[in-house]
Amino acid sequence: MRIKELSERADVSPRLLRYYEEQGLLTPGREENGYRAYDESLVVRVGQIRSLLSAGLTTEIIRDVLPCLAEAASSQYPAPDFVNRVRQERDRMAERLDSLTRNLQAIDAYLDAVTR
Amino acid sequence: MRIKELSERADVSPRLLRYYEEQGLLTPGREENGYRAYDESLVVRVGQIRSLLSAGLTTEIIRDVLPCLAEAASSQYPAPDFVNRVRQERDRMAERLDSLTRNLQAIDAYLDAVTR
DNA sequence: GTTTGCCCTCACATAGATGTGAAGGTTAGA
């Protein structure tokens, strides 16, 4: 499919799709006329990208992490450096998650208190 | 305490403390000479701010949410609009949290698979 | 064959979090 269709199905602007490509998160093929050609599976992938971005990760981090989300372990033996980088990122995500959880609980407690 | 001390104890730059103040997240008093005067409790508060920022919230949102984190329900009856705003923010946080959780699990699965 | 709508690239604009430096006041110690 072309950029417009993907942009509608994934609900992001064409501009962003080009940006994600520039950042190495997406690598669509090209039609003969130079138009980008996206395949079906990218609708989901764009969703993952958005969700990671909204969780506070940067495109740079997502670039590292995305392969792990794509169909369990694409290549057999990823470089150990890569695995370490991912592990590190994983730990940071876990921290964010903790922090979010704690703050969410605090806010819930507040809402509880105030709503009565 | 003055800005330098807080900046060291909370491990953020003085610049950021001034920025948080500008954003309404911190309201230190002033000494007679115009120097900012922070009190003890702000070490923790700055930590909360950092943690919320790193979880992807903006200063604008944090401004709303911080009062809820400070000593259970400061004022008795907050305006309903305010409560709604907070509730809305709470829901967004819950979404982020879900997304983070899912992605974290996926990455863990990947690391598991690869580490064997 | 011209209009319409989509595509391309390039490039400048903006908002938010943060860094950095200038210009100058205050304070404490040698």
Add this chain to the structure above:
DNA sequence: TCTAACCTTCACATCTATGTGAGGGCAAAC
């Protein structure tokens, strides 16, 4: 009293994720 270390404000710089518009091809429909 001079210096070093701190403080102030102001303002410009930087990075990331985005928007927006210009200038120009391609394709389908009228």
